[in-house]
Amino acid sequence: MSSSSLPSDVGPSTRLVHGGVERSQFGETCEALYLTQGFVYESAEAAEARFAGEEDGYVYSRYGNPTVTMFQDRMALLEGAEAARATASGMAAVTAAMVACTKAGDHVVASKALFGGCRYVVEEFLPRFGVEATLVDGPDVEAWKQAVRPNTTALFTETPANPTLALVDIPAVAEIAHSVGARLVVDNVFATAMHQAPLKLGADVVVYSATKHVDGQGRCLGGVILSDEEWVTEKLDVILRQTGPAMSPFNAWIMLKSLETYPLRIRQQTASATAVADAIADHPRVARVIYPGRADHPQADIARKQMTGGGTLIALEIAGGRDPAFAFSNALNVVKISNNLGDAKSLITHPASTTHQRLTDEQREELGIGPGLLRLSIGLEDEADLIADMTQALDRAGKKASVSLG
Numbered sequence: 246m247s248s249s250s251l252p253s254d255v256g257p258s259t260r261l262v263h264g265g266v267e268r269s270q271f272g273e274t275c276e277a278l279y280l281t282q283g284f285v286y287e288s289a290e291a292a293e294a295r296f297a298g299e300e301d302g303y304v305y306s307r308y309g310n311p312t313v314t315m316f317q318d319r320m321a322l323l324e325g326a327e328a329a330r331a332t333a334s335g336m337a338a339v340t341a342a343m344v345a346c347t348k349a350g351d352h353v354v355a356s357k358a359l360f361g362g363c364r365y366v367v368e369e370f371l372p373r374f375g376v377e378a379t380l381v382d383g384p385d386v387e388a389w390k391q392a393v394r395p396n397t398t399a400l401f402t403e404t405p406a407n408p409t410l411a412l413v414d415i416p417a418v419a420e421i422a423h424s425v426g427a428r429l430v431v432d433n434v435f436a437t438a439m440h441q442a443p444l445k446l447g448a449d450v451v452v453y454s455a456t457k458h459v460d461g462q463g464r465c466l467g468g469v470i471l472s473d474e475e476w477v478t479e480k481l482d483v484i485l486r487q488t489g490p491a492m493s494p495f496n497a498w499i500m501l502k503s504l505e506t507y508p509l510r511i512r513q514q515t516a517s518a519t520a521v522a523d524a525i526a527d528h529p530r531v532a533r534v535i536y537p538g539r540a541d542h543p544q545a546d547i548a549r550k551q552m553t554g555g556g557t558l559i560a561l562e563i564a565g566g567r568d569p570a571f572a573f574s575n576a577l578n579v580v581k582i583s584n585n586l587g588d589a590k591s592l593i594t595h596p597a598s599t600t601h602q603r604l605t606d607e608q609r610e611e612l613g614i615g616p617g618l619l620r621l622s623i624g625l626e627d628e629a630d631l632i633a634d635m636t637q638a639l640d641r642a643g644k645k646a647s648v649s650l651g
């Protein structure tokens with residue numbers, strides 16, 4: 246296996262180009278796509294040995310597939326994790342991770358500000374199977390402390406949180422989790438692996454929607470779960486194998502190749518996000534910019550402690566609420582309106598009317614999702630074009646708003 250000949254001290258970009266490669270007998274340069282459901286055996290005895298686990302090798306692609314393994318190994322190298330498992334989507338990763346941590350009679354604690362599906366899994370799905378859930382205000386460390394019980398087996402959080410980019414103190418919450426013997430599961434999508442390493446900060450499990458920055462080009466759905474070898478092989482694998490949220494080898498191949506450009510992309514997208522956040526912060530139509538890389542982020546101290554960069558997402562509040570926020574979004578030419586994020590294309594979302602439409606006004610207010618809030622995902626376009634597009638749209642939204650006010 247060629248990755249074993251890679252010096253152990255190489256940097257992250259080198260690991261993401263060469264790591265995890267398992268070359269076939271043909272010596273291909275580019276990783277092979279093993280688009281197969283199953284595998285054949287030399288003999289009936291070999292099949293028996295393979296099933297008994299006495300012989301290494303693949304059995305069925307729901308259990309494992311060489312292309313998926315290469316992607317998992319490269320993800321583990323990126324995260325510095327002992328083990329990684331790929332799933333069909335980010336939500337499959339979140340669900341499997343939480344199911345692997347719980348059984349009827351257990352209790353979980355999660356922050357309120359979560360991606361919609363994640364909130365559904367903890368608030369609605371787990372309780373159907375006898376797992377009680379408590380939701381807390383993520384940035385409030387004391388609230389986590391008050392919420393844990395002797396039967397708490399998992400804490401779940403997202404930091405920065407969708408869509409307001411509120412931050413949760415990972416080492417503090419990890420300590421609370423461990424005080425009751427629970428595992429801390431962190432959804433690290435918004436920070437990306439380039440800017441935050443939850444496992445090194447004390448978390449036990451990291452989950453990703455690989456649909457976002459890992460693919461990074463808007464093609465495939467995927468998810469990843471990363472943790473220690475023991476938990477993955479003893480608790481997680483049986484759930485993945487028997488319930489079947491396997492990642493397609495085709496999607497794994499796309500994601501594997503995408504990881505080669507991951508550091509470059511995240512670095513550029515973060516640099517552009519920083520420039521855009523600064524360029525629009527003082528515009529008269531912008532009531533507020535929330536970006537973890539700025540000194541005026543409400544939890545800038547936590548950002549400095551646990552993040553190495555602000556990431557690729559910006560939250561901004563347009564003065565005047567929904568109408569000017571819609572006018573601004575509609576006036577954008579380069580930035581597209583979409584609920585996705587982490588893409589090469591810059592995308593803007595109005596959470597109150599889309600991703601968080603189902604919440605009540607009261608719940609949205611509690612999470613800071615006002616009618617003027619927008620979530621902006623910065624892509625790979627030229628920084629100057631993004632700033633020009635944002636500025637002209639803000640100017641036009643302002644004019645429309647003042648006309649309608651007049």
Ligand SMILES: *Cc1c(COP(=O)(O)O)cnc(C)c1O
Pocket residue numbers: 334335336337339360362363403407432434435453454455456457466467468
């Ligand atoms: C998108 C997303 C998910 C869900 O991922 P899918 O790939 O869409 O299933 C979970 N958490 C966060 C923070 C996300 O942005």
